Amino acid sequence: MPLHKSRRRARLLRRLLPWLVGALPVLGGLAIMHWQAERELQARAQNSARQAVSHLEQVLDNVAAAARTLLPMAGRPCTEVDLALREQVTRRSFVRSTNLTLDDEIYCTSLFGEFREKVDPTDYTDGSLWLMDGNSVTPGHPLLVYRLSDGARGAITTLDGDHLTSALELIGPDIDLRLQVGAHWIDKLGQVRQGAVPGYPVAPQRVDSRHYAFSVYSGFQAGQAWHLMRSEYPALFGMLLFLGAGSGAACYWQLRRASSPRAELQRALEADEFVPYFQPVVRCGDYRWSGAEVLMRWHHPREGLVRPDLFIPYAEHSGQIVSMTRRLMERLASDLAPHAHLFEDGFHLAVNVTAAHCQDPGLCDDCQALLDAFPPGRVQLTLELTERTPITPGPITDQLFERLHRMGVLLAIDDFGTGQSSLDYLRHFNVDYLKIDQSFVGMIGVDALSLHILDSIIELSAKLGLGIVAEGVETAEQRDYLARFDVDYQQGxxxxxxxxxxDFIKALGDQQRPAVAEATPPLRS
Structure with a gap:
């Protein structure tokens, strides 16, 4: 609405708001998708860790079975049991080597037969498992050692680290899996490291074995959630972009609609921001107030008083001028009726009407409601026909004007002489007054050609028997010139x-007091 120059901040907000609204479903959808992707990754990591634990438990079951078979042989001479040790290596698919111990010392192995090497039970987690980075035979090659003991006797079986790394790789090809045994852990690369297992940025999971002293860690590196979204949710990405574009477009359309002149005028009408202003009209001779033209003004809550030329054309173009004028007449009836005692009989009230009013039969009801608010004969209502939109003659207009005349409502042509339809109005409509435009009045004593036009208008009104009102009187010279030509009414x-x-009621009351005092007879002594 072009009332005043828009605030820069408001314009910036209107430009940014559609982008913000459009980005909202996209960002919200991405957040939900990211949350869903993280949940999916957590489920995958949890499932892979459980599968790894289950598989490694089956492998260790095989290794532990070999140890249980050999444990009763511990303490017997190596020459008697070495064949049994080699048999377990041969028959058990995951067993790499077998050993017998006595008093925490290995004395017989499947590799060397008789062999002497001390055993430190503290190396084994829970006394049963040890993840070691190789031995004297294969240094640097990971081994998982299982120990089973019964008093001084014991059996030790080893598992090749390749079985561990293969299980971690095959179970979770896209997931990082790590096996921890006590203070040591191993990953897919087959390197045994000591210390705490490093955490995962995304979906960290840990699953402990319920049968053996080991745990499996799983998770993903940073950015895996977005990678999953791009690879598996492309359709959702397209839908989010569509929703974002649609929301932004809808917001832009709504802002354009809400900031349109029509929407702003409707808001102002519902808020009752259109108020009447009164400009007095004086009669020739004593120049006392004989009436007033009622002008519509807009008290905007932020912009203050809005000039009529900024909103009246929009109201006429949209057709809202009819509702605005109806509300204006309702306010006239409610606001002026309590002060009717200040009016002389036949006090003129002039209201502007447009072409839209002349096609609305409800105008008669609006006029009648206004007249009924005052005592009979106290107010003379005049409708001034404006020419911003030409009034097209027709049956509806003729019937409307005829009914208005029967009600006692007068018709006047506003700004006569400046519009293209002024003479057509005289020819087609039964009008009562001509209002001389202020542009002609302002040329009194200045421009001779305009003065001749003014004289012609006054002469024309006299020949047609029409009343005449001169607008825009600002100087005494203009007043006196119009008085010499017997112009009925002046305004300016x-x-x-x-x-x-x-202010209008106060000024009208001040004008009435001298007249009342003059008419009151002096007091007798």
Whole structure:
């Protein structure tokens, strides 16, 4: 709405808001998708870790079975049991080597037969498992050692680290899996490291074996959630972009609609922001107020008083001028009726109407409601026909004007002489007054050609028997010139500017007091 120059901040907000609204479903959808992707990754990591634990438990079951078979042989001479040790290596698919111990010392192995090497039970987690980085035979090659003991006797079986790394790789090809045994852990690369297992940025999971002293860690590196979204949710990405574009477009359309002149005028009408202002009209001779033209003004809550030329054309173009004028007449009836005692009989009230009013039969009801609010004969209502939109003659217009005349409502042609339809109005409509435009009045004593036009208009009104009102009288010279030509009524800043209701009533009361005092007979002694 072009009232005043828009605030820069408001314009910036209107430009940014559609982008923000469009980005909202996209960002919200991405957040939900990211949350869903993280949940999916957590489920995958949890499932892979459980599968790894289950598989490694089956492998260790095989290794532990070999140890249980050999444990009863511990303490017997190596020459008697070495064949049994080699048999377990041969028959057990995951067993790499077998050993017998006595008093925490290995004395017989499947590799060397008789062999002496001390055993430190503290190397084994829970006394049963040890993840070691190779031995004297295969240094640097990971081994998982299982120990089973019964008093001084014991059996030790080893598992090749390749079985561990193969299980971690095959179970979770896209997931990082790590096996921890006590203070040591191993990953897919087959390197045994000591210390705490490093955490995972995304979906960290840990699953402990319920049968053996080991744990499996799983998770993903940073950015895996977005990678999953791009690879598995492309359709959702497209839908989010569509929703974002649609939301932004809808917001832009709504802002354009909400900031349109029509929407702003409708809001102002519902808020009752259109108020009447009154400019007095004086009669020739004594120049007393004989009436007033009622002008519509807009008290905007932020912009203040809005000039009529900024909103009246929009109201006429949209057709809202009819509702606005109806509300204006309702306010006239409610605001002026309590002060009717200040009016002389036949006090003129002039209201502007447009072409839209002339096609609305409800105009008669609006006029009748206004007249009924005052005592009979106290107010003379005049409708001034404007020419911003030409009034097309027709049956509806003729019937409307005829009914208005029967009600006692007068018709006047506003700004006569400036529009293209002024003479057509005289020919087609039964009007009562001509209002001389202020542009001709302002040329009194200045421009001779315009003065001749003014004289012609006055002469024309006299020949047609029409009343005449001169607008825009600002100087005494203009007043006196019009008086010499017997112009019926004058209106302009010389007699009073448009004023709100309170000022108009006060000024009207001040004007009435001298007349009342003059008419009151002097007191007798």
């Amino acid at each position: 800043y010389l007699f009073g500017r448009p004023m709100p209701l309170g």
